[in-house]
Every structure is written in C-alpha cells, then in structure tokens.
Amino acid sequence: MEIPFNDIKQKFQGCGLKTTPQRTAIYDALLRSTTHPTAEELFAEVAPQFPMMSLNTVYYTLGALRTSGLIHEVNIGHTRARFDANLSPHHHLICLGCQSIVDVIDPRLNRLTSPAGIPKDFEITSYQVAFRGLCGSCRRHTGRSINHSSPGLHPTTVKGGLHGKSS
Amino acid sequence: MEIPFNDIKQKFQGCGLKTTPQRTAIYDALLRSTTHPTAEELFAEVAPQFPMMSLNTVYYTLGALRTSGLIHEVNIGHTRARFDANLSPHHHLICLGCQSIVDVIDPRLNRLTSPAGIPKDFEITSYQVAFRGLCGSCRRHTGRSINHSSPGLHPTTVKGGLHGKSS
DNA sequence: TTGTTAAATAGTAATTATTCCTAAACAGGA
DNA sequence: TCCTGTTTAGGAATAATTACTATTTAACAA
Ligand SMILES: [Mn+2]
Ligand SMILES: [Mn+2]
Ligand SMILES: [Zn+2]
Ligand SMILES: [Zn+2]
Numbered sequence: 001m002e003i004p005f006n007d008i009k010q011k012f013q014g015c016g017l018k019t020t021p022q023r024t025a026i027y028d029a030l031l032r033s034t035t036h037p038t039a040e041e042l043f044a045e046v047a048p049q050f051p052m053m054s055l056n057t058v059y060y061t062l063g064a065l066r067t068s069g070l071i072h073e074v075n076i077g078h079t080r081a082r083f084d085a086n087l088s089p090h091h092h093l094i095c096l097g098c099q100s101i102v103d104v105i106d107p108r109l110n111r112l113t114s115p116a117g118i119p120k121d122f123e124i125t126s127y128q129v130a131f132r133g134l135c136g137s138c139r140r141h142t143g144r145s146i147n148h149s150s151p152g153l154h155p156t157t158v159k160g161g162l163h164g165k166s167s
Numbered sequence: 168m169e170i171p172f173n174d175i176k177q178k179f180q181g182c183g184l185k186t187t188p189q190r191t192a193i194y195d196a197l198l199r200s201t202t203h204p205t206a207e208e209l210f211a212e213v214a215p216q217f218p219m220m221s222l223n224t225v226y227y228t229l230g231a232l233r234t235s236g237l238i239h240e241v242n243i244g245h246t247r248a249r250f251d252a253n254l255s256p257h258h259h260l261i262c263l264g265c266q267s268i269v270d271v272i273d274p275r276l277n278r279l280t281s282p283a284g285i286p287k288d289f290e291i292t293s294y295q296v297a298f299r300g301l302c303g304s305c306r307r308h309t310g311r312s313i314n315h316s317s318p319g320l321h322p323t324t325v326k327g328g329l330h331g332k333s334s
Numbered sequence: 335t336t337g338t339t340a341a342a343t344a345g346t347a348a349t350t351a352t353t354c355c356t357a358a359a360c361a362g363g364a
Numbered sequence: 365t366c367c368t369g370t371t372t373a374g375g376a377a378t379a380a381t382t383a384c385t386a387t388t389t390a391a392c393a394a
Contacts, residue, residue, distance in 0.1 A: 018361050018370060039352085054373040059352065061371090073245070078380085080351060081245040093285050096292075106282035112296065115273035118260050121303030125263075129279065129296050136288030185341060185390050206381085221344040226381065228342085245351085247380060 003031050015068035022050055026061045030071060030085040036092075036101040038080050076101060076130070091129040097138025104131060170198050182235035189217055193228045197238060197252040203259075203268040205247050243268060243297070258296040264305025271298060 008027055012019045025046040030037065037045070043058045062083055065071040072084045076094045082101065091104040109129055118124075134142070175194055179186045192213040197204065204212070210225045229250055232238040239251045243261045249268065258271040276296055285291075301309070 020361070020371065022372075052373070054375095056353085056374075057372055063353095064371090075242050075245045078240070078242045078245050078248045091282070093282075093289060093291070095289070102285070104282045105284060109279070109282060112276070112279075115258070115260075115271045115276060115296075115298065117272060118269070118298075119303060121306065122260060122262070122300055123306055124260070124298045124300040126300070127296055127298040129282075129294055131282065131285075131291045131294040133289060133291040133293070136286060139288065139290055187342065187390070189343070219344070221346095223345075223382085224343055230382095231342090 003028055011070060015070060017064060017068060022046070022053055022057055023061050023064075025049055026058060027065060027070070027085065030065075030083055033085075034103065036074050036082040036084050038082050040080075042083070074101060091131070093131045093133075095135040095138055096132055097134050097142055100135060104129070170195055178237060182237060184231060184235060189213070189220055189224055190228050190231075192216055193225060194232060194237070194252065197232075197250055200252075201270065203241050203249040203251050205249050207247075209250070241268060258298070260298045260300075262302040262305055263299055264301050264309055267302060271296070 005024070008024055008031075009019045012023070012027075017023065026042055029042055029045045033042075033045075035041075039058045039062055040055065042062070043053070043055045046058075047053055062071065062081075066073060066083075070085070070087075072087065074082050074084045074092065076082065076092075076099065086103065088105075089110050091106070091109050093102045093104050094100070112127060112129075114124055172191065175191055175198075176186045179190070179194075184190065193209055196209055196212045200209075200212075202208075206225045206229055207222065209229070210220070210222045213225075214220055229238065229248075232252075233240060233250075237252070237254075239254070241249050241251045241259060243249065243259075243266060253270065255272075256277045258273070258276050260269045260271050261267070279294060279296075281291055
C-alpha cells in the first residue's frame with residue numbers, strides 16, 4: 001500500500017468528510033489506479049474486502065469525493081462515468097477500440113489559453129485535450145480502420161509537432 | 168431553409184443511406200442547429216412535421232448518420248449524448264452552469280499534435296479540446312463559484328495566449 | 335409502371351447506469 | 365459514553381438508450 005492512511009484521513013478531514021473504511025478503500029483504490037475506472041470497476045475492486053458493500057455506496061462515495069474536489073469525472077462517450085483521482089493538470093489518450101484511457105502529461109499542453117472568437121463574458125476555468133485513436137493492440141487486432149461510430153471523434157488528422165516554446 | 172435538399176440527398180446516397188423524409192428532416196435540423204442537441208431535442212424539433220414519428224427513429228437515424236461519418240457525437244458529462252453535424256475540425260466551450268456547448272474555431276488549436284510520452288504504437292486519429300467554465304448569464308445568476316461536482320473538470324487555470332505561430 | 339427487396343420506421347419491451355428513498359449503523363465531537 | 369448528523373445498504377425508481385418485431389417504403393430492376 002503506497003498511499004499512507006493518514007494522508008487519506010487528512011484529506012477527508014480537510015473536506016469535512018468522515019473517514020469510513022469503505023470510503024477509504026474506494027478512494028485508495030482510485031488513487032492507485034491508472035485506468036480511470038467506472039463505479040462498477042471500483043466496486044469490484046473493493047467488494048472482496050467488504051462483502052456487505054452496496055454499489056450504491058460507491059456511487060454515493062464518488063459523488064461526495066467529486067463534490068469535495070478530491071476526484072474528477074472523466075467522460076469518454078456518454079455510456080458511463082469514469083473517475084480519476086489524479087488532480088494534477090493532465091490530458092487523456094483514448095483508444096476507440098478498447099475504450100482505454102491513459103494519462104497524457106505534456107507541459108506544453110497546459111499552456112493553451114482562451115481561444116479566439118468566444119463570448120467575452122465566458123469565463124474559462126479549465127480545459128482538457130482528448131486525443132483519440134487506436135492503441136497498438138487494437139490496431140493489430142481490428143485493423144487500423146477508424147471507427148466512425150465512436151462518439152466525439154472529429155476528423156482532425158494529427159501530425160507534426162506541438163507549437164509553442166517546448167518547455 | 169438554407170440547406171438544399173439535393174445536397175442532403177447526395178450525401179445520403181454517397182453513404183448508401185436511403186433518403187427518407189424523417190431522416191432528411193432530422194439531418195437538416197442538426198445541420199441548422201448550433202446547440203449540439205440531444206436526440207430528444209431533435210425529436211421535439213422534427214416531431215411537429217411527423218406526428219407519427221418515434222423517438223426510436225431519431226436514435227436509429229442518428230446512429231446511422233454517425234456510423235456513416237456524417238455526424239459526430241459530442242459528450243459533456245455522461246448523462247446524454249449530444250450531436251454535431253459540423254464536421255470541420257473545431258473544439259468546444261462548455262458552460263458548467265447551463266450545459267451549453269458552443270463551437271470554438273481557432274486554427275491555432277488544430278495544430279496540436281502527438282504529445283510526449285505516449286505509447287509509440289498508439290495511432291492518434293483526432294483530438295479535441297474541451298474548454299469549461301461559466302457563460303456570462305450563468306456567472307451573473309449563480310455567482311462565479313466553480314462547480315466542482317461537474318464532470319470532467321480539471322483544475323487548470325487558463326490564462327495568457329496560445330502558443331505557436333498564430334496562423 | 336410494377337414488383338421485389340432490403341432498409342427504415344414505429345411501437346413496445348428490455349436493458350443499463352444512475353439516482354432516490356429509507357432504516358440501520360456509525361464516526362466524530364461534546 | 366452519548367448524541368447527532370453522516371454514511372451505509374438494500375430496494376425501488378428513473379432516465380437514456382437499445383433490442384425486438386411487424387409494417388411500411390425507397391431504390392432498383394424488369
Ligand atoms: Mn487522468
Ligand atoms: Mn461543434
Ligand atoms: Zn485499444
Ligand atoms: Zn451557462
């Protein structure tokens with residue numbers, strides 16, 4: 001277990017959240033995960049430790065953590081919510097084949113700003129880049145055809161390098 | 168009506184889709200829309216012309232158009248799918264208050280490319296930037312507090328200008 | 335023009351993810 | 365230890381979407 005219990009406890013206290021075993025286990029599982037799991041995947045992860053636990057508790061807990069700002073919700077498609085305990089600014093790479101989401105950490109992407117032509121009274125508080133495509137194994141298995149039926153895909157071909165000072 | 172019927176018909180033919188009145192109306196409504204409507208919003212839009220139409224037909228039609236690559240699905244949150252007939256590369260500005268989505272068209276954003284540190288066998292086919300915040304009227308009505316319970320929000324503060332040659 | 339046929343439509347039922355409701359359990363402070 | 369509001373668990377309810385199926389129809393060919 002890499003995440004000290006007291007760290008978690010302090011974060012909960014800082015948000016006015018009670019430190020229950022279920023909540024701790026759920027948050028800990030999410031902190032250790034890199035897959036942006038769904039509520040049900042987290043449930044499957046912690047259920048063995050808590051045979052009485054309800055899936056409802058996972059939803060309730062994720063809602064509480066999200067409201068407190070301890071976790072984020074990441075959406076790929078509209079089918080189900082996926083969660084992320086990584087609060088540092090980062091972006092995502094989404095495989096249209098296996099629906100996997102991996103973190104994209106490139107400081108250059110954190111320098112984008114208010115684009116041209118938006119309403120001047122709109123206050124942007126965050127942004128996130130979603131890169132889509134096919135991972136290696138999905139390319140091998142399903143061929144390299146682009147799945148046009150996947151949600152959110154815009155036909156921008158990506159090539160060349162990022163612009164701006166490469167910090 | 169700004170979109171000629173024959174243009175639509177040809178697009179359908181080019182995709183092997185039959186040109187039915189319902190399908191034409193749905194696609195036409197989406198082409199004219201700038202709000203990225205849901206299936207139900209489109210249904211409400213075209214239902215008056217087709218009192219017998221089923222919501223199911225709207226879903227079926229949107230699925231067919233999406234599979235053919237004539238439209239895209241845009242997701243903000245996981246609650247419901249929203250659609251976009253604008254195929255030109257563009258990005259989105261999402262209000263966390265009223266859930267509105269407006270197009271962001273800034274050529275500089277179309278030059279981003281393969282970020283550092285991703286698996287080298289991953290083939291990126293597209294990307295999209297989602298800017299989030301509060302629109303003017305939502306700022307006025309609900310105050311300017313950031314809604315942490317909203318999905319997908321990462322705490323990147325956006326300020327300064329875009330990098331790269333400003334084409 | 336007419337007939338043929340696969341695709342599209344409409345109506346209904348089913349599914350899935352998520353939320354709502356409520357009573358019991360419990361964490362944290364007095 | 366006791367209190368009290370929060371959390372949990374279980375079940376029911378909701379909402380979006382998909383599945384099933386009979387009927388209709390667009391597109392094509394004769
Ligand atoms: Mn992430
Ligand atoms: Mn758009
Ligand atoms: Zn994959
Ligand atoms: Zn708004």
